[in-house]
Amino acid sequence: MFRTILKQIWNQRLQNGWIFFELLLVGIFLWVVLDPLCSQTANKNIDRGYQQEGMYLLNMNKYAPNSHKYNKELDSDSLARLQYLDIIRAIRNLPEVESFSVTYGMSYANSGAFNGGEIFADSAFSLKKHYQAYFFCPVEGSDILRTYRFRDAQSGEVMTIAPDFATRNLIYISENLARLLYDRTDVVGEKCYDYNKTEYEIAGVFKDYKDRDYNQPYPTALLTPYFSKSLRGSANMHWQNMIMFRIKDNVDADEFEHRFENEIKPTLARGNYYCTGISTFEEIALKTAHTFGELNQARKNFAFAIFGLLCVFLGIVGTFWVRANMRRQEIGVMRSIGASKSRIMLQYLTESGILVTAAILVSTIIMANYVYANGFFYYPSMVTLETIAADYWQNSPLLHFGVISGVVYLVTLLIALIGTYIPVSRTINELPSEALRDE
Amino acid sequence: MIKLSGINKIYRTNEIETQALENVNLEVKTGEFLSIMGPSGCGKSTLLNIIGLLDSPSSGTIEINGKLIDTKMSDKALAKFRNETLGFVFQSFHLIPSLNVIDNVQLPLMYRGISHKESIERAKAVLNRVGLSHRLHHMPSQLSGGQCQRVAIARAIIGQPQIILTDEPTGNLDSKMGTEVMALLHQLNVDDHCTIVMVTHNEEQAKQTSRIVRFFDGRQVQ
Numbered sequence: 001m002f003r004t005i006l007k008q009i010w011n012q013r014l015q016n017g018w019i020f021f022e023l024l025l026v027g028i029f030l031w032v033v034l035d036p037l038c039s040q041t042a043n044k045n046i047d048r049g050y051q052q053e054g055m056y057l058l059n060m061n062k063y064a065p066n067s068h069k070y071n072k073e074l075d076s077d078s079l080a081r082l083q084y085l086d087i088i089r090a091i092r093n094l095p096e097v098e099s100f101s102v103t104y105g106m107s108y109a110n111s112g113a114f115n116g117g118e119i120f121a122d123s124a125f126s127l128k129k130h131y132q133a134y135f136f137c138p139v140e141g142s143d144i145l146r147t148y149r150f151r152d153a154q155s156g157e158v159m160t161i162a163p164d165f166a167t168r169n170l171i172y173i174s175e176n177l178a179r180l181l182y183d184r185t186d187v188v189g190e191k192c193y194d195y196n197k198t199e200y201e202i203a204g205v206f207k208d209y210k211d212r213d214y215n216q217p218y219p220t221a222l223l224t225p226y227f228s229k230s231l232r233g234s235a236n237m238h239w240q241n242m243i244m245f246r247i248k249d250n251v252d253a254d255e256f257e258h259r260f261e262n263e264i265k266p267t268l269a270r271g272n273y274y275c276t277g278i279s280t281f282e283e284i285a286l287k288t289a290h291t292f293g294e295l296n297q298a299r300k301n302f303a304f305a306i307f308g309l310l311c312v313f314l315g316i317v318g319t320f321w322v323r324a325n326m327r328r329q330e331i332g333v334m335r336s337i338g339a340s341k342s343r344i345m346l347q348y349l350t351e352s353g354i355l356v357t358a359a360i361l362v363s364t365i366i367m368a369n370y371v372y373a374n375g376f377f378y379y380p381s382m383v384t385l386e387t388i389a390a391d392y393w394q395n396s397p398l399l400h401f402g403v404i405s406g407v408v409y410l411v412t413l414l415i416a417l418i419g420t421y422i423p424v425s426r427t428i429n430e431l432p433s434e435a436l437r438d439e
Numbered sequence: 440m441i442k443l444s445g446i447n448k449i450y451r452t453n454e455i456e457t458q459a460l461e462n463v464n465l466e467v468k469t470g471e472f473l474s475i476m477g478p479s480g481c482g483k484s485t486l487l488n489i490i491g492l493l494d495s496p497s498s499g500t501i502e503i504n505g506k507l508i509d510t511k512m513s514d515k516a517l518a519k520f521r522n523e524t525l526g527f528v529f530q531s532f533h534l535i536p537s538l539n540v541i542d543n544v545q546l547p548l549m550y551r552g553i554s555h556k557e558s559i560e561r562a563k564a565v566l567n568r569v570g571l572s573h574r575l576h577h578m579p580s581q582l583s584g585g586q587c588q589r590v591a592i593a594r595a596i597i598g599q600p601q602i603i604l605t606d607e608p609t610g611n612l613d614s615k616m617g618t619e620v621m622a623l624l625h626q627l628n629v630d631d632h633c634t635i636v637m638v639t640h641n642e643e644q645a646k647q648t649s650r651i652v653r654f655f656d657g658r659q660v661q
Contacts, residue, residue, distance in 0.1 A: 003555060008537040333533045336493055337594065338522020338550045341514045433494040436533065
């Protein structure tokens with residue numbers, strides 16, 4: 001049968017040539033449309049490495065000197081520290097709060113800031129790796145690991161901060177940073193060094209972490225800044241030391257947010273600092289995705305892909321529909337000489353499959369040249385050569401090309417088969433005499 | 440060989456009901472060459488399609504080779520029956536335009552699951568018999584009407600069916616070609632003992648057959 005199908009395709013090469021050309025264009029078009037969508041979606045779907053739900057950031061502000069509420073006498077660094085610690089204590093003592101942490105700088109998920117640094121696995125400073133530093137202040141009772149619910153790379157359990165973290169040079173690193181530095185992840189107790197030659201002991205390794213929802217996990221370390229192991233008072237604590245916290249699992253988030261707005265927020269004012277509200281980490285992620293254009297890019301990719309797929313669907317289904325309908329009489333002849341319905345259907349679907357396969361094969365070769373010359377359409381901005389080793393298909397050029405080509409092939413094949421199946425199915429389910437009459 | 444009892448065929452649309460065949464009772468014996476005649480629209484082709492299981496009667500029964508045919512039998516069984524027992528020759532040849540002569544002819548054997556090599560050998564033999572051994576690789580569009588009809592006959596007989604059903608086989612041919620095709624059908628009837636049922640408008644050709652049945656307005660009148 002396959003031989004006969006090939007002969008039929010070849011003998012109708014003029015008509016099939018146009019269909020081949022149409023499918024070729026479809027293949028190229030779909031490749032260009034689906035590549036950014038698939039890559040971006042794949043990045044978005046990578047586990048964040050922390051539990052976003054239930055996390056809040058306390059939004060603090062400070063009265064400006066020209067405000068009638070501003071009190072100059074309360075604006076010293078030492079008083080500011082005490083006022084801030086009092087606010088932290090108030091948060092910590094809320095019955096709904098499970099854990100909290102205080103950042104140093106904008107070190108929190110989706111903050112939009114990126115605090116990059118160099119880290120070394122050896123004291124000779126020869127194995128330099130790049131990483132993202134999450135600085136935090138280990139104030140009493142705080143636990144950045146529990147607040148994020150970072151999980152241990154080995155056991156998968158939620159981690160808790162070492163009790164002596166504030167008194168020792170400890171550091172927590174992500175799984176991918178451990179691999180970069182030591183080529184393994186069981187590195188607790190190992191030493192590493194920052195660019196100031198400060199020695200850190202690795203206290204734990206957590207699962208890969210994504211700073212931004214649309215990015216891939218970047219090698220990350222949690223540490224205190226070398227110049228400050230505790231909360232320092234300053235004039236800008238409201239943005240230098242962000243307070244984040246997690247509510248308990250059994251707390252209703254809506255009720256808590258309502259209570260916070262009406263009962264808690266008004267009480268969180270100390271000195272010149274006052275609370276303006278709370279933001280969920282989902283809101284922060286969404287805002288950042290908006291700010292950096294990632295959400296718009298995702299929407300554009302999605303809209304373009306949907307529109308493209310719709311056009312392709314209508315075009316290909318129409319072509320194959322007409323092709324199958326033009327051969328109604330042929331189906332009648334085949335049935336009259338003893339072909340079963342399933343045999344006819346198989347023949348027509350195979351014909352369509354062969355046409356699609358040949359066209360997509362050629363379009364794939366064209367796209368291989370295009371990609372070789374111009375690269376893939378979407379490429380995560382924060383991926384460096386070092387992190388390309390990460391085991392994501394979109395980072396491997398061969399796998400990336402294979403996945404997108406495979407998706408393009410399957411989508412085109414599916415559409416062509418639908419366009420063939422429906423009219424052929426209708427014809428073979430008629431009486432053969434009806435199909436034969438169709439001249 | 441073929442026995443039709445009380446065959447009725449009614450075509451229904453939303454508003455109109457047309458009786459194409461009315462209480463047809465017909466028996467065709469083994470080896471018989473039967474002509475069905477009648478004016479256009481009298482139901483000849485409908486009857487042939489019903490005998491060939493290409494259409495189903497509204498009521499009545501069909502027996503072929505002593506076996507009561509259930510038109511609601513499985514598609515595979517119907518296809519097998521058509522493939523092994525029946526051969527069709529249509530007025531407009533109904534060759535598949537995208538296949539050459541030999542591939543058109545070997546199709547019934549392909550559906551029967553016979554190997555490609557054997558199918559081709561047998562196709563060559565039947566094409567030789569109908570005088571087209573020099574046109575094996577021609578496309579249908581490259582043949583004359585008479586040649587196309589001979590290819591259609593070759594396709595009908597390659598599976599050695601017991602019954603050949605032919606609907607105005609010379610209708611699209613000039614008289615010389617028509618005579619050649621009729622000679623071929625007679626040869627199949629005499630040499631291969633094929634039972635042939637032929638729908639025709641041609642009185643002369645009908646007279647050459649062993650029996651004529653006439654239809655008028657869906658009824659058998661003779």
